[in-house]
Amino acid sequence: MQSGYTYIPLDPLPISEQSPDGGCDKKNMRQAGVLEALPDNAARVSVAEINQSGEFSFVAGALAEKGGVYRVTIDYISSATAQVPLWIRKTMKVVDEKGHSYREQVDLRADVDDRYVVGSQMYDVVRDCADNSDCAGGNGYRRVDIPIYIGIGLRVISQVTAFKGKVNIAGLGAIGAGVEADALAGTLVVQTLGVNGKAVAAAIPIHSELNRTTVQASIVAVSSIKSMLYNSDVSVQPRVVGMYLPMPADSKLVNAIVSAFSDSEHKLGGFERPCIAEGGTHSGPVLVPSTNLMFFPGAVNDGGSMGAPDAP
Template identity: 20%
Template sequence: MRTLTCLVLLLLAGSGAFAQKEKASGVNSLQYSEFIPVEPIEFYDNVEVADNEGNVDLKYIKSMDKRELLEYLTNETVLVSVAEVDPTGKMSFIPGRVSDKGMQYIVTMDYLKFATLEVKKEGDVAGEAAAGVGFRVILNISSRAKDINLSDIFSIGMAATDKKVYGSVRVEAIGLHDPEITSVIPLPSEISGASIQSVMQAITIIKYKIYDEKTRLNPQIVGVRGTKEGVTLQELREAVMKYHKLGKKNVATNKSAPRKK
């Protein structure tokens, strides 16, 4: 468990390497090198699954067993997004990872085991979505100082101890069903050295539980990124929701989907 803890700490501490290319909001064009977080959306679809002999077949995502799901979710990473919140409450994702004095930020740190999906707008590929499982740490930060590293959870904790920032932190498990996970998730709390330590303990257990045979996996769409010039975050969100609704509608006619009796 100690080795796993160290790995999680290194991932979250070093996750600033996943940089966004430009400032964007729901109005501005969106072209990012990394995914922008969205509220988890249920994933319905047929996906390609290979058996032990290398044969590939389409299978409904919710009828896949644990081995098949883990093999399908081939990507594993930590993604960090920093959003600046203006006095009117408008949120814009920014490329910078250090604070300015007197500003408010929402920092989202996702550990994901995921697969990448195409997102289409009017028939053309406009972006990609990440569908998977994992955990999300959300920090709502008000800064009293500049040059605080917002991509490093430890720097934020130290800044809170030094009264340079204040705010709240919470942890969310994504697409994981296990009573033990529910029991270890801390309640939302003020950012402090102690609360950051509590968060780290919880996510270490959550990461371990992904591979526990008793934990059920239910992949969620948790992030989007634009690949087509001029596409906006709002357009990608709308395309993902359309995809979600279509997938849910098709469950009734899906040959491999479980039928209600």
């Protein structure tokens, strides 16, 4: 099942924070708060269709077909964007005229012909090519820069089965309407992304069944927790919450990339809150050389593009 060229939500991955070189010891300078360093607010909806083998593909449309199983992920996030370089090699199985099989390298972006065995694709994904002898020698690896979203927020996940065709599953309201019309059934989960605190934990609804009541409760919970983000008793810690795939992809490639991101020997790291002037502005990228991540925090003013200047 093919997808790609789309936003892919990820289970939250930790990212280390670094202080600006030399600290913020200049006169009238301070380090930006976490939320000030996350300039972008978005509500992102991704829809993955799941087949009987458990493989998934992210689909562009938001209409469920009768009998289809879908995982709908709705992210409400404050984020910054970074690029992570990966080296990827794709191989597929070929069977010759004598029945002998072997694996052959395939271009990541090219359409494959009928010489290749359907479903035989495998991916090798490397974070540090120089540290991998196979990759450093070439051997079919191609560099791909993967945009990742680093931030905090909330996520609602609903896995649904459609009993009717052309059912809108583009958001919580649409899913609730589908349930009310007996066109959908499934589960519903609300989780935080890098947000914690007693009030936050208390606001998360404890349920898994999908019905009109739980959909309404999830909407209330999301609104309630969003309003708490600047409270002093709420802690926020940026996470890698999603990525954008700039190429055709399938579930095997997505899983291989996530595995590379989770590599304990090459952890993602380097989120930096820049120094900003009291009452001034900050704009432009913040480069963290040790991790090859380029961040674009945007413009931040005294009030902060995300809110109060002393936000945590």
